[in-house]
Amino acid sequence: MSSARSRMEDVAARAGVSVATVSRALRDSPLVSDATKQKVLAAAEELDFAVFRAASALASGRVGRIAVLISGPVRAWFNGAVLDGLYDGLRAAEHELSVYRVTSLADREAFFGTLPVRRNADALVVTSFALTTDERDRLSSIGMPLVYVNQQVEGLPSVSIDDAAATRLGIRYLVNLGHRWPAFAQVDARIGFTYSALGRLDGYRAELAGLGATASDVRVLRARGADDGESVVAQLLGLADRPSAVMAESDELALSIMAAWTRLGLRIPDDLCVLGFDDQTLAETFGLSTVAQPVTELGRRAAAMALQLAAGEEPAQREVLLPVRLVLRRTTAALRR
Amino acid sequence: MSSARSRMEDVAARAGVSVATVSRALRDSPLVSDATKQKVLAAAEELDFAVFRAASALASGRVGRIAVLISGPVRAWFNGAVLDGLYDGLRAAEHELSVYRVTSLADREAFFGTLPVRRNADALVVTSFALTTDERDRLSSIGMPLVYVNQQVEGLPSVSIDDAAATRLGIRYLVNLGHRWPAFAQVDARIGFTYSALGRLDGYRAELAGLGATASDVRVLRARGADDGESVVAQLLGLADRPSAVMAESDELALSIMAAWTRLGLRIPDDLCVLGFDDQTLAETFGLSTVAQPVTELGRRAAAMALQLAAGEEPAQREVLLPVRLVLRRTTAALRR
DNA sequence: GAGCGGAATGACAGCGCTTGCATTAAGCGT
DNA sequence: ACGCTTAATGCAAGCGCTGTCATTCCGCTC
Numbered sequence: 001m002s003s004a005r006s007r008m009e010d011v012a013a014r015a016g017v018s019v020a021t022v023s024r025a026l027r028d029s030p031l032v033s034d035a036t037k038q039k040v041l042a043a044a045e046e047l048d049f050a051v052f053r054a055a056s057a058l059a060s061g062r063v064g065r066i067a068v069l070i071s072g073p074v075r076a077w078f079n080g081a082v083l084d085g086l087y088d089g090l091r092a093a094e095h096e097l098s099v100y101r102v103t104s105l106a107d108r109e110a111f112f113g114t115l116p117v118r119r120n121a122d123a124l125v126v127t128s129f130a131l132t133t134d135e136r137d138r139l140s141s142i143g144m145p146l147v148y149v150n151q152q153v154e155g156l157p158s159v160s161i162d163d164a165a166a167t168r169l170g171i172r173y174l175v176n177l178g179h180r181w182p183a184f185a186q187v188d189a190r191i192g193f194t195y196s197a198l199g200r201l202d203g204y205r206a207e208l209a210g211l212g213a214t215a216s217d218v219r220v221l222r223a224r225g226a227d228d229g230e231s232v233v234a235q236l237l238g239l240a241d242r243p244s245a246v247m248a249e250s251d252e253l254a255l256s257i258m259a260a261w262t263r264l265g266l267r268i269p270d271d272l273c274v275l276g277f278d279d280q281t282l283a284e285t286f287g288l289s290t291v292a293q294p295v296t297e298l299g300r301r302a303a304a305m306a307l308q309l310a311a312g313e314e315p316a317q318r319e320v321l322l323p324v325r326l327v328l329r330r331t332t333a334a335l336r337r
Numbered sequence: 338m339s340s341a342r343s344r345m346e347d348v349a350a351r352a353g354v355s356v357a358t359v360s361r362a363l364r365d366s367p368l369v370s371d372a373t374k375q376k377v378l379a380a381a382e383e384l385d386f387a388v389f390r391a392a393s394a395l396a397s398g399r400v401g402r403i404a405v406l407i408s409g410p411v412r413a414w415f416n417g418a419v420l421d422g423l424y425d426g427l428r429a430a431e432h433e434l435s436v437y438r439v440t441s442l443a444d445r446e447a448f449f450g451t452l453p454v455r456r457n458a459d460a461l462v463v464t465s466f467a468l469t470t471d472e473r474d475r476l477s478s479i480g481m482p483l484v485y486v487n488q489q490v491e492g493l494p495s496v497s498i499d500d501a502a503a504t505r506l507g508i509r510y511l512v513n514l515g516h517r518w519p520a521f522a523q524v525d526a527r528i529g530f531t532y533s534a535l536g537r538l539d540g541y542r543a544e545l546a547g548l549g550a551t552a553s554d555v556r557v558l559r560a561r562g563a564d565d566g567e568s569v570v571a572q573l574l575g576l577a578d579r580p581s582a583v584m585a586e587s588d589e590l591a592l593s594i595m596a597a598w599t600r601l602g603l604r605i606p607d608d609l610c611v612l613g614f615d616d617q618t619l620a621e622t623f624g625l626s627t628v629a630q631p632v633t634e635l636g637r638r639a640a641a642m643a644l645q646l647a648a649g650e651e652p653a654q655r656e657v658l659l660p661v662r663l664v665l666r667r668t669t670a671a672l673r674r
Numbered sequence: 675g676a677g678c679g680g681a682a683t684g685a686c687a688g689c690g691c692t693t694g695c696a697t698t699a700a701g702c703g704t
Numbered sequence: 705a706c707g708c709t710t711a712a713t714g715c716a717a718g719c720g721c722t723g724t725c726a727t728t729c730c731g732c733t734c
Contacts, residue, residue, distance in 0.1 A: 075417030
């Protein structure tokens with residue numbers, strides 16, 4: 001408690017050992033005897049000592065820090081959920097997280113232009129968008145390990161779900177309820193970002209085709225943003241053979257569709273079944289049926305993998321695929337004939 | 338582009354100057370001539386150089402890092418929005434952010450027990466809960482500047498809104514619409530955390546009293562969580578003189594109340610007016626009228642203040658109060674008589 | 675009892691920057 | 705032309721740790 005900003009030297013003096021021993025004891029090195037560890041720990045406690053990480057990083061070359069690139073703001077539910085997982089996974093390893101938000105092409109260029117992580121992170125986690133070959137080359141030329149979240153890239157370390165399969169699961173469920181054929185609602189792709197929505201769209205198409213739907217049964221509805229359910233509803237109502245069910249690429253879009261639909265006095269699930277994707281907080285509140293993906297777990301696994309790569313180890317599994325599950329609530333029901 | 342992990346020495350050699358000059362030039366010191374700065378910048382660019390922050394921190398004593406304590410997970414909308422603001426505010430100053438999540442008393446004790454920020458942050462931002470005197474003393478004994486967000490504490494640096502006044506604004510609006518008298522819905526307080534909800538409750542009580550309501554007109558409804566609108570609706574329906582309007586302490590709770598209410602086949606705003614607090618993303622989607630608070634701006638201002646304090650400057654204003662505004666959408670309407 | 679191996683610890687040289695001070699160059703008045 | 709100020713740059717000493725290598729101190733063996 002006493003000294004406010006004590007150094008390792010002070011701890012060493014108090015414990016009656018050298019700074020080298022203190023350093024080793026605090027990191028629980030097997031080179032230090034148990035008795036000495038006790039003494040050192042006690043002295044550190046009494047002096048209220050905490051390692052100055054900058055000095056440690058300089059001496060060891062390891063900065064104890066993972067960087068993450070997220071697409072969009074932190075307040076977007078998906079980003080928050082991934083970050084929670086990353087923090088969970090890093091906490092035990094006493095690593096920190098540096099968050100870089102990328103919302104525009106300019107941001108992205110700025111990041112790769114200056115590559116601020118260069119010597120300031122031990123590994124980089126990239127969520128929700130693919131890197132160009134150039135960007136990848138630059139990272140590997142500086143020896144920065146890379147982990148993808150929310151997408152797979154041939155042979156590179158990644159943690160994700162199978163977006164296509166997950167969507168097929170949802171579509172199959174709707175079809176089994178008698179809906180011939182469900183539509184699929186999607187936000188227009190962000191420029192310059194490849195994005196798991198592609199896999200979901202593929203899954204939708206593939207499943208319909210597999211179940212015997214024809215080309216004209218495939219109805220993809222476009223929104224200008226995740227809160228633009230209104231456009232989706234307008235397209236829905238304008239369709240010749242109006243679908244009795246729609247699956248949205250995200251819960252946020254699904255909720256927006258629900259709001260626009262009920263605002264017109266129409267009912268859910270009676271007049272339209274809605275199926276979401278994610279299982280975010282408010283899905284339960286509004287009784288939204290959805291394909292749940294374990295987003296926070298994605299983050300945890302990514303953290304673990306990044307730590308392994310940073311330590312120079314080869315992860316047991318380079319491409320981790322986590323399971324999704326169908327969560328049935330009150331926005332889906334069998335087609336009334 | 339060439340060398341992957343170049344040091345300042347390499348830049349110095351290439352620019353034909355000393356490392357000291359490089360260091361100064363990169364930080365835009367007035368001690369360096371413009372011509373030299375150009376040369377250094379060019380050399381740094383060619384070598385793809387980025388300062389190794391750990392070394393810089395060790396030499397200067399400033400770590401270039403602000404720590405923030407948040408209550409609950411990152412995926413909670415409020416936390417995400419504050420973090421976005423903090424990142425905005427720190428970006429220009431090239432500072433980083435260390436996030437510490439506190440969800441339990443144990444977390445809190447762990448944080449203050451080891452005080453990991455001790456030498457690893459230049460300032461600490463605390464959101465949504467008050468510190469004990471002990472905790473404050475420990476921080477000030479190590480000279481760690483402190484900024485509160487989302488609450489005010491006598492004379493300490495803080496950035497917040499006036500929760501009581503904001504709530505009074507909302508209640509007054511409902512009363513002016515003819516609702517005699519609105520109820521107030523709140524989540525049971527988290528143990529050990531003081532929390533801006535107190536101010537909102539006070540505001541509710543004060544405004545009703547000020548407008549001439551009697552004690553029995555004050556109806557505070559309790560939810561077990563922000564997604565427990567169900568309990569609130571049950572309490573509402575059980576009330577003798579059923580209120581025609583309810584204000585919730587957060588949009589999340591308001592949305593949950595709306596969901597529970599409409600699930601019963603009741604209408605909004607016809608049978609019940611609902612007013613939220615926050616103006617989060619989905620408020621617009623669901624047409625929720627609400628008292629909007631500038632959460633991201635709270636974060637930006639907190640970042641600016643933290644940077645000032647870290648630099649040893651005294652902020653112009655120690656207690657910043659940001660304005661709120663009423664956002665009228667479709668969940669509120671004049672009482673039909 | 676001398677020699678030896680292994681376990682535990684200490685001494686010390688950096689890691690890559692920043693910064694106070696010394697030094698040099700340039701400008702200027704007389 | 706000569707000192708003198710001011711501007712620009714270089715020199716070198718750390719910052720607080722880590723990791724290599726050397727040293728000490730055991731208990732054993734022969």
